[in-house]
Amino acid sequence: MVNLEQTDFFDEGALVGVLTTQPLDRVLDYKAPVGGCWLGAFVEVPLGPRKVLGVVWGKGRGDWDPAKVRSVIKVLDVAPMRGEMRSFLERASQYTLTSMPNMLRLATRAPGLSNPPSMQKVYRLGDVEPDRKTDARTRVLETLRDYGGLSFTLKELSDMAGVTSSVVKGLVKLGAVVEENTPRDLPFARMDPDYGAKTLTPDQAEAAAHMVAEIRREAYGTTLLRGVTGSGKTEVYLEAIAECLRVGRQALVLLPEIALTAEFLDRVEARFGAKPAEWHSGVTMTERRRIWKMVGQGGAQIVIGARSALFLPFQNLGLIVVDEEHDTSYKQDDGVLYNARDMAVLRASLVGASVVLASATPSLESWANADAGKYHRIELTSRYGPAVMPEMRAIDMRVEDLPSGTWISPSLRSEVEARIAKGEQSLLFINRRGYAPVTICRACGHQIGCDNCDARMVEHRFLKRLLCHQCGESKPMPEACPSCEVEGKLAAVGPGVERLAEEAKAAFPEARLAVLSSDLFGSARALKEGIKAIADGAADVIIGTQLVAKGHNFPLLTLVGVIDADLGLQGSDLRAAERTFQLIRQVAGRAGRSERKGVALLQSHQPDHPVIRAILAGDEDAFWQAEANERRHAGVPPYGRMAGIILSSTDVGQVFDLGNALARNDGALRQIGAQVYGPAPAPIARIRGRHRVRLLVKADKAAPLQAAVAKWIGQFQIKGDIRLAVDIDPQSFY
Numbered sequence: 001m002v003n004l005e006q007t008d009f010f011d012e013g014a015l016v017g018v019l020t021t022q023p024l025d026r027v028l029d030y031k032a033p034v035g036g037c038w039l040g041a042f043v044e045v046p047l048g049p050r051k052v053l054g055v056v057w058g059k060g061r062g063d064w065d066p067a068k069v070r071s072v073i074k075v076l077d078v079a080p081m082r083g084e085m086r087s088f089l090e091r092a093s094q095y096t097l098t099s100m101p102n103m104l105r106l107a108t109r110a111p112g113l114s115n116p117p118s119m120q121k122v123y124r125l126g127d128v129e130p131d132r133k134t135d136a137r138t139r140v141l142e143t144l145r146d147y148g149g150l151s152f153t154l155k156e157l158s159d160m161a162g163v164t165s166s167v168v169k170g171l172v173k174l175g176a177v178v179e180e181n182t183p184r185d186l187p188f189a190r191m192d193p194d195y196g197a198k199t200l201t202p203d204q205a206e207a208a209a210h211m212v213a214e215i216r217r218e219a220y221g222t223t224l225l226r227g228v229t230g231s232g233k234t235e236v237y238l239e240a241i242a243e244c245l246r247v248g249r250q251a252l253v254l255l256p257e258i259a260l261t262a263e264f265l266d267r268v269e270a271r272f273g274a275k276p277a278e279w280h281s282g283v284t285m286t287e288r289r290r291i292w293k294m295v296g297q298g299g300a301q302i303v304i305g306a307r308s309a310l311f312l313p314f315q316n317l318g319l320i321v322v323d324e325e326h327d328t329s330y331k332q333d334d335g336v337l338y339n340a341r342d343m344a345v346l347r348a349s350l351v352g353a354s355v356v357l358a359s360a361t362p363s364l365e366s367w368a369n370a371d372a373g374k375y376h377r378i379e380l381t382s383r384y385g386p387a388v389m390p391e392m393r394a395i396d397m398r399v400e401d402l403p404s405g406t407w408i409s410p411s412l413r414s415e416v417e418a419r420i421a422k423g424e425q426s427l428l429f430i431n432r433r434g435y436a437p438v439t440i441c442r443a444c445g446h447q448i449g450c451d452n453c454d455a456r457m458v459e460h461r462f463l464k465r466l467l468c469h470q471c472g473e474s475k476p477m478p479e480a481c482p483s484c485e486v487e488g489k490l491a492a493v494g495p496g497v498e499r500l501a502e503e504a505k506a507a508f509p510e511a512r513l514a515v516l517s518s519d520l521f522g523s524a525r526a527l528k529e530g531i532k533a534i535a536d537g538a539a540d541v542i543i544g545t546q547l548v549a550k551g552h553n554f555p556l557l558t559l560v561g562v563i564d565a566d567l568g569l570q571g572s573d574l575r576a577a578e579r580t581f582q583l584i585r586q587v588a589g590r591a592g593r594s595e596r597k598g599v600a601l602l603q604s605h606q607p608d609h610p611v612i613r614a615i616l617a618g619d620e621d622a623f624w625q626a627e628a629n630e631r632r633h634a635g636v637p638p639y640g641r642m643a644g645i646i647l648s649s650t651d652v653g654q655v656f657d658l659g660n661a662l663a664r665n666d667g668a669l670r671q672i673g674a675q676v677y678g679p680a681p682a683p684i685a686r687i688r689g690r691h692r693v694r695l696l697v698k699a700d701k702a703a704p705l706q707a708a709v710a711k712w713i714g715q716f717q718i719k720g721d722i723r724l725a726v727d728i729d730p731q732s733f734y
């Protein structure tokens with residue numbers, strides 16, 4: 001419906017309300033600048049002595065002394081924020097109880113947006129033939145002819161032709177090459193939807209047809225694409241992306257791990273003939289700005305990114321794919337606490353886009369939404385090609401004869417030896433970084449902890465340091481016990497990936513070992529190269545953490561040994577069973593991805609535990625059904641709602657006082673039938689010197705939780721150095 005009173009354009013001098021990234025609880029009034037401005041325009045405004053970034057959010061409120069209202073300084077040379085994006089930020093703010101300035105920060109995470117477009121010199125073929133041609137000159141001219149009318153930067157051109165830059169400069173003087181200025185923020189190469197299409201299997205084709213129809217509808221809809229690892233989920237959603245390109249809309253693919261993007265970019269290039277835009281924390285600042293701008297004006301058709309890519313200003317978004325949708329890294333753990341999977345659904349629903357949630361082991365939330373008919377469900381049940389799901393067996397650790405301080409059971413060991421003899425790869429999986437999780441003094445029993453956190457320091461022998469996995473604090477491994485000062489009595493307790501590697505080296509002296517843990521690689525590139533070398537057969541035994549569970553393809557891998565299948569079962573976390581199930585299924589899925597059949601062996605002290613039994617039986621639906629029943633019974637997510645409140649302060653008395661006051665004054669929560677639990681010291685009661693206290697709010701699924709929580713905490717002023725964070729739908733409880 002058109003609201004006749006509302007206009008999208010403000011003439012010079014009209015009062016506009018501007019949302020800034022500054023921590024203020026309201027939109028501020030300014031006068032529209034010379035030439036006026038559009039609703040949604042990105043602007044620079046004066047705030048006290050400073051200039052700050054803002055967005056024209058609507059009409060001014062007019063509650064300010066007109067004489068004091070200042071003018072917008074300038075309108076930035078970027079596409080105005082669209083109405084749907086403004087609604088998205090508002091809805092996301094209400095959902096996560098995050099302030100609007102913080103939401104706007106998420107949406108403007110590109111540097112130098114207010115700078116004039118910067119220029120760069122590029123070189124293309126001129127129409128003068130030089131009279132004297134050296135070899136080097138000929139190579140430059142041929143390179144340019146090979147690429148038709150394209151232009152290149154000096155470095156690109158001289159690298160491609162294998163000449164020094166002075167050769168190119170010389171040709172410019174002669175007029176054989178033309179030097180020009182162009183804006184640095186160039187559009188991305190166009191994608192060809194029909195470039196490298198594959199022939200799909202009948203199952204895949206049916207799944208793709210559904211998604212293509214969804215894209216054509218140009219309306220919101222979510223599809224849960226479940227399929228075992230290697231069943232071709234990626235191939236299927238690439239078809240949805242192709243359709244998106246055909247209808248002229250943009251596609252966003254979210255991946256849980258930066259390390260995966262390189263492999264994925266190559267795949268997109270093979271399918272569509274050009275590299276897509278890549279957005280994550282490892283991307284340079286200039287490239288970030290380019291992507292941000294190009295996405296807004298349609299110069300980027302496909303973006304592959306981390307969760308923050310959701311806040312890019314897409315011009316015409318038609319599809320969001322959330323790959324490995326169950327992955328916990330989609331939930332931001334600090335700063336703005338949002339779950340990218342849920343925000344993807346919200347964003348798509350506001351622009352009439354499709355969502356594809358892909359996973360071999362969906363989250364219970366998505367499983368339940370599909371079960372309730374809110375999401376469409378598609379299953380790919382068999383692996384592509386000859387690969388079959390690995391056989392899964394437990395190794396009962398209660399009967400294995402294992403010397404203390406070692407973790408590879410005799411049964412597992414002989415299986416690995418058999419693989420080495422056949423030239424096949426084995427993966428030993430342990431979900432713990434570092435050498436040993438605990439360092440204990442054998443003289444006094446002291447365990448080395450972090451000075452800032454109530455957490456034990458983890459020994460990283462590779463770095464020769466102790467590291468706190470909470471705050472990142474590190475210190476050299478001491479000679480003497482910090483408590484009793486006795487020397488030479490410190491001992492490592494429990495296994496980490498580095499210690500397991502040491503054991504494997506002794507157990508399989510003739511084998512080539514590779515250790516895959518995120519902290520053992522200096523850069524994303526080194527990691528990518530490491531993974532590729534392993535895939536090409538450069539190792540016999542791979543020792544890996546969670547990192548190997550995700551997406552990589554190792555064709556020679558036929559054995560997966562899970563060192564401690566019970567590890568995830570001990571947590572108090574309500575999702576512990578779900579996580580264990582997903583992780584082990586995924587790791588097991590690494591085995592036998594080509595013609596060779598794979599085996600997954602789970603070392604467990606409780607092989608009869610229901611989760612372990614469900615994993616072994618491969619009976620996913622039985623597992624989900626049982627898990628769903630349990631949670632429904634307990635009224636916990638996804639069948640109930642939760643919010644976590646985390647209070648922290650350097651003063652332990654202050655946090656408990658506020659926590660108790662919150663617990664006593666819970667009227668706003670009781671009005672919606674919600675209960676509050678706590679305050680209780682958080683499982684990690686101190687991080688970076690700040691004491692932490694948690695409260696947990698539980699409500700019915702239909703209760704208006706956010707509004708009640710906002711009203712409840714709104715009664716209190718958060719003073720001093722106390723911080724209060726609200727975590728809606730908490731995923732972890734540390």
Ligand code: ADP
Pocket residue numbers: 198199200201204227228229230231232233234235236384
């Ligand atoms: P998933 O995403 O389910 O793990 P992928 O899409 O990565 O599965 O497929 C696994 C492997 O099989 C990939 O190397 C992929 O290229 C290949 N593959 C899957 N389907 C086809 C197909 N229809 N034609 C050719 N190769 C395929």
Ligand code: ZN
Pocket residue numbers: 450451452453455468469470471472473687688
């Ligand atoms: Zn610490």
